[in-house]
Amino acid sequence: MSEDAIAKSHVADFPQDEPRIGVYICHCGSNIAGVIPPEEVVDFAGKLPGVVRATDTLYACADSGQRQIKEDIKKYGLNRVVVSACSVRMHEPTFRGCVAEAGLNPFLMEMANIREQCTWAHGHDREGALAKAKDLTASAIAKVSFLHPLDMITVPVSKKAMVIGGGVAGINAALDLAEQKIPVVLVEKEPTIGGVMAQLNKTFPTMDCSI
Amino acid sequence: MVDAARQPLIEVKTFTEVEKVEGFVGNFKVTLREKSKYVRADRCNGCGACTKACPIEVPNYFEMNLAPRKAAYVPMSQSVPLIYNIDMDACIHCYKCVEACGALEAIDFSMTDKIVEEEIGAIVVATGFSHFDPSVMSEYGYGRFPNVITSMEMERLNNSAGPTHGALVRPSDGKPPKNIAFINCVGSRDKRYNPSCSNFCCMYSIKNAILVKQMHPGTDVTIYYIDIRTPSKGYEEFYDRAREMGIKFVQGRPSEITEDSETHQLFITGEDITLGKVVEREFDMVMLNQAAIPQPDQNQMSSVLSVAQSPGGWFMEYHPKLRPMDSPTDGIFFAGACQGPKDIPASVAQGSAAAARASRILHSDEWHIEPTVAVVWPDRCVSAQDKSCGICSRACPYSAIDYTQGKAAEVITAKCHGCGACVGECPHDSITQLHYTDAEILAQIRTLLATEPEKKILALRCHWCSYGGADLAGTSHFEYSANERGIKVMCSARMDADFIYEAYRLGAGAVLFSGCHPQDCHYITGQVSGSKRANRLKTIFERMGMSPGRFRIEWISAAEGDKYARVINEMQATLDAIPPEALKEEIERLRPEMARKLTRLPNIPGVQQALDQTDEIIQLMTELHMEKV
Numbered sequence: 001m002s003e004d005a006i007a008k009s010h011v012a013d014f015p016q017d018e019p020r021i022g023v024y025i026c027h028c029g030s031n032i033a034g035v036i037p038p039e040e041v042v043d044f045a046g047k048l049p050g051v052v053r054a055t056d057t058l059y060a061c062a063d064s065g066q067r068q069i070k071e072d073i074k075k076y077g078l079n080r081v082v083v084s085a086c087s088v089r090m091h092e093p094t095f096r097g098c099v100a101e102a103g104l105n106p107f108l109m110e111m112a113n114i115r116e117q118c119t120w121a122h123g124h125d126r127e128g129a130l131a132k133a134k135d136l137t138a139s140a141i142a143k144v145s146f147l148h149p150l151d152m153i154t155v156p157v158s159k160k161a162m163v164i165g166g167g168v169a170g171i172n173a174a175l176d177l178a179e180q181k182i183p184v185v186l187v188e189k190e191p192t193i194g195g196v197m198a199q200l201n202k203t204f205p206t207m208d209c210s211i
Numbered sequence: 212m213v214d215a216a217r218q219p220l221i222e223v224k225t226f227t228e229v230e231k232v233e234g235f236v237g238n239f240k241v242t243l244r245e246k247s248k249y250v251r252a253d254r255c256n257g258c259g260a261c262t263k264a265c266p267i268e269v270p271n272y273f274e275m276n277l278a279p280r281k282a283a284y285v286p287m288s289q290s291v292p293l294i295y296n297i298d299m300d301a302c303i304h305c306y307k308c309v310e311a312c313g314a315l316e317a318i319d320f321s322m323t324d325k326i327v328e329e330e331i332g333a334i335v336v337a338t339g340f341s342h343f344d345p346s347v348m349s350e351y352g353y354g355r356f357p358n359v360i361t362s363m364e365m366e367r368l369n370n371s372a373g374p375t376h377g378a379l380v381r382p383s384d385g386k387p388p389k390n391i392a393f394i395n396c397v398g399s400r401d402k403r404y405n406p407s408c409s410n411f412c413c414m415y416s417i418k419n420a421i422l423v424k425q426m427h428p429g430t431d432v433t434i435y436y437i438d439i440r441t442p443s444k445g446y447e448e449f450y451d452r453a454r455e456m457g458i459k460f461v462q463g464r465p466s467e468i469t470e471d472s473e474t475h476q477l478f479i480t481g482e483d484i485t486l487g488k489v490v491e492r493e494f495d496m497v498m499l500n501q502a503a504i505p506q507p508d509q510n511q512m513s514s515v516l517s518v519a520q521s522p523g524g525w526f527m528e529y530h531p532k533l534r535p536m537d538s539p540t541d542g543i544f545f546a547g548a549c550q551g552p553k554d555i556p557a558s559v560a561q562g563s564a565a566a567a568r569a570s571r572i573l574h575s576d577e578w579h580i581e582p583t584v585a586v587v588w589p590d591r592c593v594s595a596q597d598k599s600c601g602i603c604s605r606a607c608p609y610s611a612i613d614y615t616q617g618k619a620a621e622v623i624t625a626k627c628h629g630c631g632a633c634v635g636e637c638p639h640d641s642i643t644q645l646h647y648t649d650a651e652i653l654a655q656i657r658t659l660l661a662t663e664p665e666k667k668i669l670a671l672r673c674h675w676c677s678y679g680g681a682d683l684a685g686t687s688h689f690e691y692s693a694n695e696r697g698i699k700v701m702c703s704a705r706m707d708a709d710f711i712y713e714a715y716r717l718g719a720g721a722v723l724f725s726g727c728h729p730q731d732c733h734y735i736t737g738q739v740s741g742s743k744r745a746n747r748l749k750t751i752f753e754r755m756g757m758s759p760g761r762f763r764i765e766w767i768s769a770a771e772g773d774k775y776a777r778v779i780n781e782m783q784a785t786l787d788a789i790p791p792e793a794l795k796e797e798i799e800r801l802r803p804e805m806a807r808k809l810t811r812l813p814n815i816p817g818v819q820q821a822l823d824q825t826d827e828i829i830q831l832m833t834e835l836h837m838e839k840v
Contacts, residue, residue, distance in 0.1 A: 044835065049827050087682045088699070089530060107582075107646060116685030117697055121776070128693025135659050135696055138832060142654040142825055146817065150645055152579035153624065157237035158332040161569055164229055164512075168555055169547025170337030171215045172562030173569075177335075178220035180566075182573045185329055186215060187243060188225045192290035194212050195339050199273060199363065201370040203555055204418040205449040 019050035019145045022078040023137065024069060026060035026085035028115055035119035036130040041084065044134045048141050052076050060085045066098040073102035080144040084112040084137045105149035112140040162187060167195025212291045223292060230326070232516055235628065236542030237332050237578040245325040249297035254317035257285075257293035261318060264311035269301045275364045278374030283308045283318075288372065333542045333569035336526065337562065338512060340548035343398030343405065343502035351397065351499055356470040357383040358477055358496045362412070365419055365498045369426070379427060381496050383475035388495035390431040392479055393420060394465055399502030400437060407523055409503040411554035413440045416500045417450055420458045433459040433492070435481065443556065461485075468497060503552035510730065516543060519676060519731040521770045525551045536565045539675050539733060539769075541580065544568045583629040583646040583701060585612075588816060589619035591641035603633035603642055606704070608735035630734035631705025635744065640815045647700050649707065650817035656714055657825040659696040661832040664718035665794055668782050670697045671706045672767075673741075676727035679769025689776035692783035694720070702726065702734050703741025708748055709812055711762070715752075716805035718798045720786045721761045723778065724748070728766045738766070755804055758797060760785035 023045040027033035038056040046054035053076045057065045060083050072078055081104065083095045088111050096106035114133040122129035159182065163174045166188030174186045186193065202209060215221050224245060231242035250261075261283040271280035273287050280286070282301040285293060297308065297318065309318045342363055346354040353359045358381050360368070371377035381388050393416045399409040413436065420432045434453075439460065441447045454460065465481030477497050483490045505524035506512070513520050518538045521527040526549050529537040536544050546565035547558035572578055587603075594600050597617045604614035611626035612633060620642070622633075631644040643649065660667055672678040678699045684691060700706060703726025714722050724745040732738040745764045752762045765778050786794070813819040 047835065048831060049824070087678075087685075089679065089682060090533070113682075113697070116682040118685070118693075120685035120688055121681075121691055122693040123688065124690045125693045132693050132696065135661070138661070138828060139655040139658040139696075139698075142658040142828055143651045145824060146648065146651045146654055146821055148645065150582040153582050153584070154577045155235070155237050155580055155625065157572060157575055157578050158239070158330040159573055160329070160331055161333050161335065161566075161573055162239075162241055162329060162331045163335045163337060165337035165339055165547070165549065166215070166223070166225070167337060167339045167547060167558070169339070169553075169558040169562040169565075170335065171212060172559050173335045173337060173546050173566040174215055174221050175218060176563050176566035177570060177573070178218045180570050180574070181220065182570060184221045185331070186221050186223045187227050187229060188223070189228050190286065191226045191248070191294075191296045192286050192292075193215060193223060193225060194287075194289075194291065197555065198212065198287065198289070199275075200366055201373075202418065202422060204414045205445040207418070207421070 017079055019080050020052045020076065020078050021050045021080040021082060021141055021144060022069065022072050022076060023051055023054040023082045023141065024060050024065070024084065025054070025056045025114075025137070026065070026083065027056060027058050028085060029059065032085070032115050032119045032133075035123055035126055036114075036133050040130060041114075041133050041137055045082075045137050045141065048138060050080070050145055051141060053078060061091050061094050066094070069095070069098055070102040073099065073104055079104065079108065080147065081109045082112065082137065082140045082144055083109065084114045084133065084140065086111075086115040087113050087117070090116075105151075107150040108144065108147050110140040110144040110147065112136040159183070160185065165195070166190075166193030168197040170195070212289070216291045225292065225294075226296065229512070229515055232334070236540075236580060237572060239331040239334060239542065241329045241331050241334070243327050243329065245327060247322040247324050248294065249299065249318060249320055249322050250295045251317050251319050251322070252292070252294050254315050255294045256315065256317075257295070259285075259295070260311040260313075261295055261297075261308035264307040266305060266307065267301050267303060269298065274374050275361070275367050277364060277367055333544070333572045334516075335544050335546055335562075335565045335569055336512075336516060336518075336538070336549055337546040337565070338506055338509070338549040340503045340552060341506045343504050345397050345499045345501060347404075348397065350467045351394070351465075351497075352468050352470060353499055356468065356475065356477060357381075358388075358470075358475050359468060360496065360498055362415065362419065362498055362500045369419065369422055377426070379423065381475070387427065388430065390493070390495045391423060391433070392477075392492070392494045392497045393432070393434045393500055394479075394497060395434065395436045395500045396464060397499040397501050398504070401502075405502050405504060405523060408440065408552075410552035412500045412502070413438075414446055414449065414554065416498075417441075417453045417458075419498065421449075421453055421456060424456045424458060431459075433461055433494070435461050435463065435465050435479070437462070437464050443554075503548060506549070509549070514730050516540070517733055517735060518543065519727065519768055519770070521551070525549065527768075527770055536561060536568050542569075542572055542578075581629060583644060584624050584627040585622045585629070585631065585633050585642050585644050587620050587622055587642050591639060592619035593639050593641070595619035600639075603637050606632045606636040606740055608632065608737055628734055630702035630737040631700060632702065632734065632737050632740045635705050635707050636740060640811065643816070644701075644705060647705060648817060649709065649815050650821035652698065652700065652707075652710055653713060653812075653818060654821045654825045655698050656710055657717065657822075658828055658832070659698070660714060660717045660719055661829040662836040665720045665791075665798060666694050666786075667719055668692065668695045668721045668723060668779060668786070669714045669719045670695050670723040670725060670779070671703075671710065672697055672699055672723075673703050673726040673733075674699055674701045675733040676731060676769050677725040677767045677775070680767040680771045680775040683769060683772030684776040685772075687772045689772055691776040691779040694783060695779045702732070702737035703745070704734065704737035706741055706744070708744060709809060711748055712805045712808040713812070715798075716802055716809060718802070720794065721763065721782050723782060724762070724764045725767050725778075728768055731768055755801055756797075757801060758785075758789055758794075
């Protein structure tokens with residue numbers, strides 16, 4: 001995305017298109033469904049403005065789960081997707097990729113974390129967990145309505161690597177990179193490379209020399 | 212080692228420290244300090260004449276200070292590169308080395324440290340580990356009893372290239388020991404020092420025991436252990452071999468070592484779990500198997516690289532299972548023990564793995580980064596109206612905002628890392644952050660507080676640390692109050708005062724303002740901006756007469772799941788301690804004050820629409836809630 005394009009994208013302060021949101025509530029096997037009934041979250045989400053499709057799914061991240069999202073994008077003309085499942089640190093790239101394959105801008109997908117930050121932490125309070133799962137889903141639905149399509153920023157790459165530390169791990173990394181024709185700067189704070197390994201006598205389990 | 216030095220594409224820079232890492236994936240600018248060796252690398256041929264001529268001797272760290280080295284030295288004879296160093300702290304400037312070097316003229320006392328900059332696409336961090344110093348454990352007498360040695364000292368004593376040329380001798384009298392004990396888990400699996408297991412030391416003590424037995428078959432060797440851990444390929448067989456060789460294994464961590472002050476014989480007292488009683492045994496020499504600990508400069512490196520540390524101080528990976536080699540910063544990878552104690556096979560494997568991760572980037576002509584950058588609304592920027600400001604520019608940790616009075620501030624997209632500090636700081640709401648606009652975040656806050664807001668704890672968390680901490684609380688099944696409602700922004704610097712005023716205006720029971728610890732900030736000084744703002748808000752709320760604890764500031768790393776759960780539970784307890792009527796009265800009393808802070812909110816582009824649209828959602832959620840009640 002060029003700087004110009006970014007500057008232009010923010011000019012539309014508020015997305016002009018009418019949201020058509022698809023909401024997917026993941027069971028994650030029993031990880032979520034063992035604590036809360038996903039169908040209750042589906043019923044709730046289905047009533048919120050802009051939601052044209054709400055359903056539960058056994059594993060949203062599995063092929064079948066992703067296929068359903070992609071088919072629904074076409075079938076229901078979805079222009080926003082909410083996946084209530086696990087942490088963004090786990091599967092945000094998965095679902096961004098999934099909606100992109102169906103032609104939707106990946107930044108028009110939002111996740112609600114109802115596993116790590118809900119069912120896994122509130123197993124002792126199922127009612128509380130259900131109320132929270134609904135709120136987190138509603139919050140993602142609210143946010144997704146305001147999202148703009150965005151493109152990744154493209155940057156050039158300096159074709160040189162740096163390895164910090166000249167012990168056994170660093171030396172091996174440097175050699176592997178150099179053998180792929182990548183220039184490497186190997187930085188070591190001591191006067192010699194080798195690290196702890198160079199101080200060792202024989203090494204287990206083969207009892208060969210360390211250097 | 213030698214292969215690395217011979218490989219033409221590897222430039223080995225020893226005696227060099229990393230001072231600064233700037234930039235981003237594909238485009239790092241690394242500042243190095245090449246410390247002066249006072250010997251010119253282009254002239255030194257490694258002949259060692261300077262060492263022979265040097266009259267000064269100091270302890271050699273490489274030999275665990277068991278042998279001396281000269282002020283003109285290399286740490287070991289196989290040093291790579293074989294270029295000598297003059298240790299200026301020890302040198303007496305007699306210039307005998309210069310004389311000995313002669314026509315080569317490699318020694319140059321006028322040399323100074325050199326600062327160099329490198330343009331780098333990807334970085335592999337392999338800074339390794341250090342050893343626990345057992346002298347703090349007075350019960351084992353290390354430092355007081357000459358015949359109590361560390362594992363690294365044993366390593367050098369038993370090494371043909373070491374100070375005794377491989378002759379294993381007692382430090383007290385230089386005689387070969389006939390009866391040696393090894394004590395495992397010294398400083399590891401010990402809640403006083405390091406609760407975790409050091410990974411490789413069981414195998415390490417077995418290796419040293421086998422070596423002693425092989426070289427000195429008459430020696431009696433006993434290993435004291437808590438558990439023997441030999442899970443990798445060929446390791447259990449190695450343990451079997453040790454037992455077949457007659458090495459004795461005693462289960463139980465010894466409680467004390469005492470010494471006969473005349474003979475320097477050692478007596479280990481400890482419970483032998485197999486026998487079920489406390490036993491005292493006599494030894495000629497005892498080796499303490501030290502825990503692996505993070506490098507002494509690990510905290511400093513963590514700041515230079517802007518990467519967080521796990522409990523215990525090791526560098527923290529992006530995800531322990533899915534991305535174990537990746538740091539949270541795109542383009543920086545970990546290999547080996549800097550991420551946690553590892554043996555040689557695992558470190559070698561990680562070196563290759565990190566190289567593979569880095570080469571994905573280095574083989575690409577271009578790389579993609581998230582477009583969650585800041586953008587200015589030029590028509591709202593007061594600088595464009597010729598007013599003095601520049602707050603956004605000063606808030607930016609990356610100097611990514613051009614500010615000239617008379618012109619609207621301008622974000623240089625390539626330099627922007629997307630922390631949102633400028634957005635959080637701009638007093639005129641003239642900047643926004645893509646994917647984290649005020650409209651989007653306010654919509655989230657309003658929905659989360661749609662029903663029974665007084666019961667809720669709104670938690671604002673940064674992406675890299677506190678959100679990860681909340682994830683870890685869940686992954687570890689640390690239970691906490693289900694009244695918590697979380698919002699994620701990239702950095703605590705983005706946590707706008709308006710968000711918090713709006714939360715209280717809506718009647719939130721409590722608000723948590725949470726980000727990384729200052730030294731862990733993914734955005735250099737983002738946390739500092741966030742922290743300042745949070746403390747300012749705290750004072751404002753105190754003056755307003757808000758009950759203590761309803762606004763809480765906590766720095767929680769991605770490794771502190773237990774802390775996240777504890778903080779939320781404490782906040783719940785604080786709320787529970789306020790009588791409902793009193794809380795209601797307080798919320799109502801403060802509502803107009805909060806509203807006064809927010810009069811300009813609807814003027815921010817997109818926000819009025821967000822307010823209208825969320826009103827609709829809130830109304831619906833309220834109806835659904837009422838139906839249920």
